Amino acid sequence: MEGGGGRRGAGAGRRVKVVGQVERVDGRSLTYPEFVERFMKPNLPVVLTGLTSFWRSCEDWTLATPDDRCRPNLAFFAQNFPSPLVQVADCSSREFTDQKRLEMSMQEFVDHWVGKFCNGSTNGDSEGSLLYLKDWHFVKEYPDYVAYTTPTFFVDDWLNMYLDSHPMHRDPDIANHKNEINCADYRFVYMGAKGTWTPLHADVFRSYSWSANVCGRKLWLFLPPSQSHRIFDRNLRSSVYDINDDVSGKQFPEFNKTEWLECIQEQNEIIFVPSGWYHQVHNLEDTISINHNWFNAYNLHWVWNLLHEDYKVAKEYIEDIRDICDDFEGLCQRNLAANTGMNFYDFFIFITRFVLANVIELYHIQKPEDAKFNSSETTHPFVYNLMSIRDVASEMISTEAFSTENLCIISKENRSAVSDVTKILEEYGFRRLWMSLSEAYEHISRGQRNCHEIRYLNQKGCLSVACLKSDCTVVDHITSLVCEIHGPEDLVRLIDTALYDG
Ligand SMILES: O=C(O)CCC(=O)C(=O)O
Ligand SMILES: [Fe+2]
Numbered sequence: 001m002e003g004g005g006g007r008r009g010a011g012a013g014r015r016v017k018v019v020g021q022v023e024r025v026d027g028r029s030l031t032y033p034e035f036v037e038r039f040m041k042p043n044l045p046v047v048l049t050g051l052t053s054f055w056r057s058c059e060d061w062t063l064a065t066p067d068d069r070c071r072p073n074l075a076f077f078a079q080n081f082p083s084p085l086v087q088v089a090d091c092s093s094r095e096f097t098d099q100k101r102l103e104m105s106m107q108e109f110v111d112h113w114v115g116k117f118c119n120g121s122t123n124g125d126s127e128g129s130l131l132y133l134k135d136w137h138f139v140k141e142y143p144d145y146v147a148y149t150t151p152t153f154f155v156d157d158w159l160n161m162y163l164d165s166h167p168m169h170r171d172p173d174i175a176n177h178k179n180e181i182n183c184a185d186y187r188f189v190y191m192g193a194k195g196t197w198t199p200l201h202a203d204v205f206r207s208y209s210w211s212a213n214v215c216g217r218k219l220w221l222f223l224p225p226s227q228s229h230r231i232f233d234r235n236l237r238s239s240v241y242d243i244n245d246d247v248s249g250k251q252f253p254e255f256n257k258t259e260w261l262e263c264i265q266e267q268n269e270i271i272f273v274p275s276g277w278y279h280q281v282h283n284l285e286d287t288i289s290i291n292h293n294w295f296n297a298y299n300l301h302w303v304w305n306l307l308h309e310d311y312k313v314a315k316e317y318i319e320d321i322r323d324i325c326d327d328f329e330g331l332c333q334r335n336l337a338a339n340t341g342m343n344f345y346d347f348f349i350f351i352t353r354f355v356l357a358n359v360i361e362l363y364h365i366q367k368p369e370d371a372k373f374n375s376s377e378t379t380h381p382f383v384y385n386l387m388s389i390r391d392v393a394s395e396m397i398s399t400e401a402f403s404t405e406n407l408c409i410i411s412k413e414n415r416s417a418v419s420d421v422t423k424i425l426e427e428y429g430f431r432r433l434w435m436s437l438s439e440a441y442e443h444i445s446r447g448q449r450n451c452h453e454i455r456y457l458n459q460k461g462c463l464s465v466a467c468l469k470s471d472c473t474v475v476d477h478i479t480s481l482v483c484e485i486h487g488p489e490d491l492v493r494l495i496d497t498a499l500y501d502g
Contacts, residue, residue, distance in 0.1 A: 016221065016243050022263035027051040027151065027270070032444050035153045040208070040298050043274040045222055045261065048153070052212055052268045057147035061288055062215045070215035070267060072191065072288050078110040081142060091130040091196050094241060099199060102131070109133055113193055132196035132283075138189040138290075147189075148290055151270065152447045154210045156381075157294035160185050161436040162350055165429035169346050170413040174337045186293035198281040199241050200231065203273065204341060206302040207293040212270040216287025222261040225276040230254035243280050275302040297381075297388035300351075304392040307347055308399070310340045315400075329406045344401040345414045348488065351389050352418045355491055356425065356478065357434040358382045358389075359498045361441070363477050381441055383499060390495045396488035407487055418485045425475055 027048035039046045052058055061077070062070035083106045089099040104112075112131055138147065150157070163185045169175045186204070190211075203209050211218075221243060223231065231240045233251050240247050240255060247255045264284070265271050273279060275295075295303050314335040322328045337343040342350075362382045396402055407415075416423075424430050482494045 014221075014244055015247075016258060016260050018221070018262045019259040020261050022047055022220070022222065022261050022271070024049060024269075027153070030153075032152055032447055036298070039272055039274070040153075043225070043276070043299070045263070045274055045277065046272045047263060047265060048151070048270045048272065049268070051151045051270055052148070052214070055148040055212075055214070056145075057214045057288075057290065058268065061147075069285075072215055072286050074110045074114060077191075078107050080145075081138075082106055083136070083141060086133055086136050089132045089134050089196075089198075091132050091192075093129070094199075097199075097201075097239070097241065099132070109191075130193065130196050132190070132192035132198075134188070134190050134192075134198075136189045136191075137184050137187065139187045140184045148212070150292065151210075152444055153272070154208075154292060154294060155440045155443050156296040157292065157440070158296050158300075158350075158354060158437075159205070159207060159294050160187060160292065161433055161440070162353070164436065165432035166350075166353070168342060169337055170349065170417050171334070171337070171345065171411045172413060173411075174334055174343070188291045190289045190291055191287070192283045193286050194283055196283045196287075200239065200243055200278055200280040202228070202276050202278050204293055205295065206275045206299070206306040207295045208275055208299055209273040209291055209293045210270055211265075211273065211289050211291040213265055213267050214288040214290060215267050215285075216289070217267065217284040218265045218271075218287060218289070219282040219284050220263040220265060220271060221280045222263070222273075223258055223278040224261070227258055228276065228278060230258045231278060239278075275299040297385040300388050300392055304347070304395065307336065307340060307342065307344060308395070311336050311344065311399075311401075314339065327409060329401055330409070330411075333401060344396065344399065345410060348396065348402075348491075349414065349417045351393060352485055352491060353424065353430055353433055354437075355386065355389055355393075355495060356421070356430070357437045358385045359478060359481070359494070360434055360474050361438060362386070362498060363474055378445075381444075386495045386499060390492055393488040393491045393495070397492070402487045421483055421485060422475065422479055425478060 022045045024047045028050045030048070035046075038044070058070075060080075061073055063073045065071055085103050086106055086109060088102045088104055088109055090102055091099055093100040095101070109131060167175060186207070194216075229236070231252065231254075232238070234253065238251075240252055243258075243260075249256060263271065311332065315332045318325075318328075318331060318335070325331055333343040333345060337346065359382075362379060365378050365382070400406060418424070481497045482490060485491060485494070
């Protein structure tokens with residue numbers, strides 16, 4: 001049966017060609033700019049060690065074993081996190097492109113796991129199903145329990161920052177059809193017995209991910225994006241599900257040319273998964289991991305390219321009913337949101353807020369009284385962010401979704417989410433986003449240098465949530481640049497004015 005978890009326990013039966021190992025670096029001696037230059041910007045994977053020492057999860061969620069390794073403290077979960085409903089993948093059964101998902105309580109999940117253990121069958125060869133708890137929104141569900149702190153390398157996370165204060169979709173047709181917990185955030189806990197596994201995939205939105213082993217070990221196999229086409233069939237429709245299967249050369253003619261990177265991730269190690277790298281993952285021992293999906297200026301174009309590709313597919317699929325549709329574009333966008341998790345309008349609302357937040361940051365740094373701190377070093381991240389958003393916004397201009405005709409008929413919720421700049425600046429959600437962005441860069445900068453401490457003290461006064469009161473000139477500044485935003489052209493104009501004329 002396809003997707004059977006049994007024989008995969010130790011990554012046995014591997015058939016693919018492994019040509020290298022993922023680099024391993026001590027995270028304590030790596031600086032943020034080094035991480036950016038060596039891994040984030042060139043989009044390369046890395047395993048980081050030494051970053052989880054003070055995590056509460058490493059204490060509470062594990063039990064020591066005589067060989068100095070840890071195993072999951074399952075009773076602790078059942079007792080302290082009695083979630084009534086968690087999503088569990090049945091690793092032995094495939095459903096379309098993923099494993100079959102079940103829902104159960106944490107207690108039921110633990111009972112299943114412990115039951116298998118009692119029968120001496122955690123070696124991955126059990127008759128019963130191998131259940132893998134995945135995509136558990138732990139932080140959302142238990143916000144007061146601080147299980148871990150996100151390492152500095154991963155705090156420039158626009159996706160989770162945004163979802164902490166904004167809905168993913170505004171269009172009521174989409175928002176109501178989506179289970180909100182799925183849109184809640186992209187911070188997860190994974191728990192699975194030895195032998196559980198994740199089929200071949202590239203991450204949601206082509207985001208980056210980071211994944212930390214609280215206990216256990218994982219085997220990762222990575223395919224660079226330059227070879228992605230090799231795991232698809234001739235029509236570029238379906239992709240290989242399990243690289244350890246007997247993959248049909250007839251269906252996937254290029255698969256035998258694939259060359260993989262391998263990594264065995266140990267307990268307390270964190271892996272950085274770059275954008276668009278297909279990967280398959282096997283738990284070699286009973287494993288608990290913490291995992292975030294995220295994107296920022298360095299991989300924003302990956303997100304846009306995916307949306308654009310998926311949009312073209314969604315549109316082509318229903319092209320033959322265009323003439324009988326009142327709102328063909330609206331239908332394409334609803335399908336895109338359903339299939340990809342975000343559509344062009346969601347993404348546009350998202351980038352609009354990041355433009356405004358970055359323009360505000362730049363304005364604060366560039367105030368004449370702070371001129372001595374106005375070095376290119378301090379302005380660089382915000383300029384870089386704006387340039388990266390400008391690139392995708394420029395590409396959005398020519399899409400049908402943003403034609404004058406279609407902009408006239410977008411839902412009032414989508415329109416009002418961007419049009420009035422003053423209104424956005426006054427939103428509580430926007431202020432939270434801007435504060436989070438500011439804090440993230442403060443965090444990154446503090447890690448790098450101490451000499452600009454004073455800048456943050458200066459800024460703090462103005463960055464409080466009360467900032468938009470009359471004593472702060474930032475609203476006047478922004479609205480002098482732009483009052484209304486209707487489409488990506490306005491966004492490009494705003495960025496250009498802020499960067500070159502502001
Ligand atoms: O740990 C797993 O099973 C999958 C994790 C994963 O795919 C990721 O972090 O991107
Ligand atoms: Fe993944």
